[in-house]
Every structure is written in structure tokens, then in C-alpha cells.
Amino acid sequence: MSEKLAPKMEYTRLGNSGLKISKVIYGCMSFGSPEWQEWVIDEEAALPLLKHAYDVGLNTWDTADVYSNGKSEEIIGKALKKYNIPRNKIVILSKCYFGVSDDGSQPPIPAVSTNDGHMVNQVGLSRKHILDAVDKSVERLGTYIDVLQIHRLDRDTPREEIMRALNDVVESGKVRYIGASSMAAWEFQTLQNIADKHGWHKFVSMQNYYNLLYREEEREMIPYCRDTGVGLIPWSPIARGALSRPFSDRSTQRENSDRMLKAMIRGRESEIDKQVIGRVEEIAKKHGVSMTTIATAWCLNKDKVNPIIGLSSKERIDQAVESVQFASSGKLTAEDIAYLEKDYAPKQIQGY
Numbered sequence: 001m002s003e004k005l006a007p008k009m010e011y012t013r014l015g016n017s018g019l020k021i022s023k024v025i026y027g028c029m030s031f032g033s034p035e036w037q038e039w040v041i042d043e044e045a046a047l048p049l050l051k052h053a054y055d056v057g058l059n060t061w062d063t064a065d066v067y068s069n070g071k072s073e074e075i076i077g078k079a080l081k082k083y084n085i086p087r088n089k090i091v092i093l094s095k096c097y098f099g100v101s102d103d104g105s106q107p108p109i110p111a112v113s114t115n116d117g118h119m120v121n122q123v124g125l126s127r128k129h130i131l132d133a134v135d136k137s138v139e140r141l142g143t144y145i146d147v148l149q150i151h152r153l154d155r156d157t158p159r160e161e162i163m164r165a166l167n168d169v170v171e172s173g174k175v176r177y178i179g180a181s182s183m184a185a186w187e188f189q190t191l192q193n194i195a196d197k198h199g200w201h202k203f204v205s206m207q208n209y210y211n212l213l214y215r216e217e218e219r220e221m222i223p224y225c226r227d228t229g230v231g232l233i234p235w236s237p238i239a240r241g242a243l244s245r246p247f248s249d250r251s252t253q254r255e256n257s258d259r260m261l262k263a264m265i266r267g268r269e270s271e272i273d274k275q276v277i278g279r280v281e282e283i284a285k286k287h288g289v290s291m292t293t294i295a296t297a298w299c300l301n302k303d304k305v306n307p308i309i310g311l312s313s314k315e316r317i318d319q320a321v322e323s324v325q326f327a328s329s330g331k332l333t334a335e336d337i338a339y340l341e342k343d344y345a346p347k348q349i350q351g352y
Contacts, residue, residue, distance in 0.1 A: 009057030010324050015304060016229030017204040019146065019177060021060040021091050023300060023324045025233055026053050026317075027310040028061050031075045032068020035106040040068060041312060043075050050079035052314045054090065056321050062207075062233070062308045064095035064151055065137050069106055073140040080143065087143055093205075093233075094141070095181065096133035097151035099123040115156070125154035127165040134169045149179035149207055152352060153187055159194055167200035179205035181235070182352040185220035192228070203230060207308065209351035210234035212243055212280065212298060212340060213273050216347055226304055234299065235351075237307035243295040247277045272345035283336050292316075293323045298340055300327035 011020045030039065031046040041049075050061070063072045073094060080087065099112030099119040115123040122129060137145060148169060154162065169175045180188055180203045188206065195202040206225050210217045211234065225232050238244050247269075284291045292309075299307040300323070311317045326332065 008325065009059070009321050010328060012306060013231070014147070014177075014233075014306075015204050015225070015231030017177060017231070019091065019204070021231075021233075021306060022058050023306055023327075024058065024296065024320050025060045025062050025093070025306060025308040026050075026058050026320075027235070027308040028063040028072050028076060029067045030310045030312055031063075032071035033106050036068040036071075036108070043071070043078065046075050047079050047082060049311065049314065049317065050076065051083045051085075053311070053317050054079075054083070054085050056317060058317060058321060059089060060091040060093070062093040064098075064149075065100050065133055065140075066095070066098035066109060066112065066151070069101040069112075070136070070140050073137055077140060077142040080141075091146045092141065092143070093147040093149060093179070094137050094145050095149040095151040096130060096137070097123070097125060097154065100133075100136065125150055125157050125162045125165070127161050130162070130165040130169065134172075134174050138174050144173065145175045147177045147179045147205060148175040149181050149205065151181055153180075153183040153191075159191055160198075163191055163194045163198070163200055167195070167198075170201045177201070177204045179203050179207060179231075179233075181207035182209065184349075184352070185224045188221065189224060205231040205233050207233045207235055209236055210299070210305075211237045211239045212276050212295060213239045213269075214347055214350060215341075215344055216349060222302075222305075230304075232302075232305045233308055234305065235308050237299045237309060238292055238295050243277060243280055244290070244292040246281055246291075247274050270345040272343045275343055276340070279340050279342075283332075283340060286336075287326075287331055289323075289326060290319060292319065293326055294332065294340075296320065296323040297327035297332045298337065300324065301332060301337060 010023045012023055014021050030041055032040050034040050061076060063076055065073060098109055099122040101107050112119055166178045170178060178201055192202050208217050208221055280291050280294050284294045296307060299305050309320050311320055
């Protein structure tokens with residue numbers, strides 16, 4: 001796609017921080033090794049996608065050390081070098097908590113989730129692991145991290161130890177800001193209060209699980225973040241793809257290989273969930289856009305919400321940028337949003 005024809009990205013501040021991000025964030029969990037998960041694409045396929053994302057202004061990329069056991073971070077670092085992308089024009093978000101295999105193998109996340117045995121001191125949020133993990137991430141990326149997020153809350157480590165270590169990695173210059181992910185609102189508030197008490201750096205973002213099928217975060221976390229100026233960057237805004245296609249369509253590779261899709265969504269759907277997906281399809285047809293565009297625009301119409309989306313082709317990258325334009329145009333009306341939200345089936349807490 002030529003620069004002249006490229007869709008125009010829009011930008012916004014991450015919460016009340018001074019950092020500006022693209023209104024949608026490129027989820028890089030899908031870059032790395034297919035040995036880690038079947039739907040992941042390898043380096044050869046991923047590099048041109050990152051270049052295309054940069055070309056169309058999708059400049060905010062979210063990864064984690066555990067994604068393909070470090071390979072996702074490595075691919076981002078290689079893209080910056082291969083295409084001579086100026087570092088100051090890209091915003092890199094990464095995460096720490098889970099263990100990362102150091103022998104070239106690709107164990108799934110559950111296998112690197114326990115701070116014991118061969119993974120002792122390599123899982124969780126101890127001062128040792130946070131500092132070690134940041135050093136390794138910076139090495140793989142070949143550069144600093146704009147926003148370091150704690151992937152989960154370590155409930156076995158003293159909270160002051162966690163917040164002091166996070167403050168120190170910012171002061172070291174290896175990290176610019178800190179963010180959090182997937183925890184209860186009261187736990188997040190407690191961590192923020194500790195940082196505030198000591199004059200340490202506070203979290204500027206919350207990466208939580210939020211979409212039209214899972215809206216439990218509207219009860220406490222989202223109101224708290226809005227009230228305190230924390231940016232919301234939800235993961236899985238398309239519900240692992242469930243909101244991107246009709247309810248009966250189960251034919252995609254992701255559908256057949258994504259363990260989290262099967263664990264968190266399939267087999268748990270209610271009749272109301274089926275209705276919600278049907279309404280997304282209906283509104284998409286009404287506006288002549290994809291279901292993904294509608295689900296994304298719904299998120300973008302929420303104050304201070306900027307979703308993270310996995311994009312496995314140049315066409316999907318363009319579609320994501322066009323979703324931003326669609327959301328900003330006002331074409332998704334208040335009536336459309338009310339129709340999408342009319343019915344909702346409360347869920348058990350998921351994501352943490």
C-alpha cells in the first residue's frame with residue numbers, strides 16, 4: 001500500500017501520562033514460534049507486518065517476555081534494525097512475571113508459572129526476577145522498554161518489594177513507564193497507594209480482559225482507572241476471535257488451536273452471548289464493515305480505552321487502522337452501542 005493510500009492512524013495519551021500511543025495497539029503475542037502455539041507466525045512472516053504497521057502509523061506494539069519464550073521480543077528488535085525504524089517513533093510495551101525457557105524449547109505458559117524447581121526465582125515479581133527479566137528483555141529487544149507491565153500479580157511477594165523494584169527499573173533508564181495487568185481492582189489500588197506513599201513511580205496503564213462478551217471490569221476496575229487517570233488497554237477485545245465471525249463459524253486455525261479460546265470462551269457461552277455475537281454481525285452488515293471493526297469500535301467508544309489487537313496480515317492491519325477512523329466518525333451511533341449492550345450474561349471472574 002502506498003503512503004498516499006495508507007489509512008491514517010490517530011493517537012491519544014496513555015491515561016494521564018505524557019506518553020502518546022496509537023488508538024489501537026498491535027498485539028505481538030502472535031509473533032514467534034509455531035511450536036509455542038500453532039497459530040503463531042514465524043519471524044519471516046512477522047517482520048514485514050511490523051514494517052507495514054509502522055508505515056501506516058500503528059506505532060504501539062505490545063509483547064511479553066514469555067511470548068514464544070522471548071522470540072516475540074527478538075522479532076521486534078530485529079524489525080527495528082532491519083527496517084531502520086527510529087526508536088523514538090515506536091512505543092514498545094512488554095511484560096514480566098512468567099518464566100522464560102533458556103534452552104530453546106517452547107513450553108506453554110502453564111509450564112513456566114510456578115516459582116519452584118527448575119524455574120525457582122525465574123517466575124513472579126521478586127526484586128531479583130523483575131530486575132533479571134528487564135535485563136533479558138532489553139537484551140532481546142536491543143533497546144529500552146517504554147512501558148513495562150506486570151503480567152500478573154505475584155501474591156507471594158511483598159507488595160512494597162514489587163513497587164520498589166518497578167520504581168528502580170524506571171530510574172535505571174531501562175524502562176520509561178510501568179503498567180499492570182489482570183488483577184482485582186482493590187489489589188491494583190493497593191499497589192498504587194504504596195507507590196504514592198513512597199513517592200515512587202505509579203502505574204500509568206491497566207491491561208485487563210474486556211470485550212462485549214466479558215464486561216465484569218465495568219464493575220470496579222474501569223471506574224477506578226478512569227477516576228485516577230490510568231489508561232485502559234484491554235487484551236482480547238475481540239474475545240479470542242469469537243466476536244470476529246458468526247457464532248456458528250468454527251473453521252479457523254485459531255478456533256482449532258487456541259488453548260485460551262477453548263478454556264475461556266468455548267463451552268461457556270450462554271444464549272445471551274450468542275445473541276451478542278449475532279448483534280455484532282447485524283450492526284456490521286448495517287454499516288458495511290467487518291464484525292472485528294464493530295467490536296473494536298465499541299471498545300474505542302469507551303473513555304480512555306485503547307484495545308490490543310493481534311493482526312496476522314497486512315489487510316488486517318489496515319482494517320484495524322480503519323476501525324479507528326470508523327470509531328472516530330461517529331457512525332457507530334449511541335443507538336448501535338445500546339443495542340450491542342442491551343443484554344449481557346454476567347461471568348465468573350476470568351483472566352486472573
